[in-house]
Amino acid sequence: MKLNGTDHKLDKSQTLDEFLKARGYNPAIVAVELNGQIISKGEYENTIVDDRAAIEVVRFVGGG
Secondary structure (H helix, E strand, O other), X not given: OEEOOEEOXXXXXXXXXXXXXXXXXXXXXXEEEEOOEEEOHHHOOOOEXXXXXXXXXXXXXXXX
16 A cells, blocks of 8 residues: 555555554544545544555644
């Protein structure tokens, strides 16, 4: 699978919520694109990530 353009090995399928938390992301403050489609936060617990997935995670950063 790819995470932010880098190849990674995924040992088992997980929900997107599990996947993000296992990698230190706070699901409440990121936006996720899975296989070219934006996934709404309400679907993180129902969306399955497998070894064929291409995921882009964007964190929101404040500043000025």
